[in-house]
Amino acid sequence: MEEQPVPAPTISLGNLIVNVFSSPSEAFEGLRTSPSRASTWVLPLILLIVFASLMSYVMFSNETLRAQFMDSQSQRLQQRVQSGQMTQEQADQAMQQTERMGGMMIAFGIIGSVITMSVLFFGAALVFWLVGKLALKAPAGYGKYLELWGTSEWIGLLGGIITLLMVLGMGSMYASPSAALAVLSNFNPSNTVDRLLGSLNIFSIWQVIVLGIGLSKYAEKPLGTGIGFAVGLWVIWVLITTFVLGAFIA
Numbered sequence: 001m002e003e004q005p006v007p008a009p010t011i012s013l014g015n016l017i018v019n020v021f022s023s024p025s026e027a028f029e030g031l032r033t034s035p036s037r038a039s040t041w042v043l044p045l046i047l048l049i050v051f052a053s054l055m056s057y058v059m060f061s062n063e064t065l066r067a068q069f070m071d072s073q074s075q076r077l078q079q080r081v082q083s084g085q086m087t088q089e090q091a092d093q094a095m096q097q098t099e100r101m102g103g104m105m106i107a108f109g110i111i112g113s114v115i116t117m118s119v120l121f122f123g124a125a126l127v128f129w130l131v132g133k134l135a136l137k138a139p140a141g142y143g144k145y146l147e148l149w150g151t152s153e154w155i156g157l158l159g160g161i162i163t164l165l166m167v168l169g170m171g172s173m174y175a176s177p178s179a180a181l182a183v184l185s186n187f188n189p190s191n192t193v194d195r196l197l198g199s200l201n202i203f204s205i206w207q208v209i210v211l212g213i214g215l216s217k218y219a220e221k222p223l224g225t226g227i228g229f230a231v232g233l234w235v236i237w238v239l240i241t242t243f244v245l246g247a248f249i250a
Helices: 013-022 024-033 039-061 063-082 088-101 103-135 142-170 179-186 192-199 202-219 223-248
Strands: none
Touching: 013 024, 013 039, 013 142, 024 142, 024 202, 039 063, 039 103, 039 142, 063 088, 088 103, 103 142, 103 202, 103 223, 142 202, 179 192, 192 223, 202 223
16 A cells, blocks of 8 residues: 655644745745645735735834824925926815825825735746746645745844834934935935935845745755845846835825
8 A cells, every 4th residue: 555645744833934034045945845725825925914004003103203293295296386386375285285284194194005015926926936937846825925025024024123213212214224314414305415314224134045945945946046046136127116106106
């Protein structure tokens, strides 16, 4: 009688969270050989949405941070006036409407956080799935890449907590564990160099390397291959957010 293959043990969520920080290779090897579980990615997604909503609440309820936001809005409107995109009267009306919104800004910020975090979460997993399938010939389905992205987001959540503490401690909405600290006192979101410095976040880079390790494990390729693809995708994202999306707020 033929012996049935022994199924690989399922890695627990607790071990997964610990290992993504201490031993990502072990974490993603465990993910690769474990059955798909929605809880692996649903929990970090929920926590990301909750945390992003908290950030929005803090941003618009803290008087110092709210004043910085209003000042940045005023500067952007003045830039549009100077470039001829709107008149001074239109800019003044826009600022008055923004100031009257009050508590509605918190509500809109939370709604925007829910939509943005969800789109980014599922979109990022889709991109990594396509890279894994088309470039690395990995057999894993989209659900496994949701697990890959969700697991890496525990690092993103830690970075978010530290960012929130820095924002409150330094009293600046632009504070973050990034190269932007070098120009924090004069940070200008309309400046391309400042935006680029803000993208060089230590936790983002850490998360990208961990994602690369996960890619290599899923595809059973050398670590350098997976990390190379992940870093390449990150560089493309930084360029898009700095030079393309950033142009809309300049």
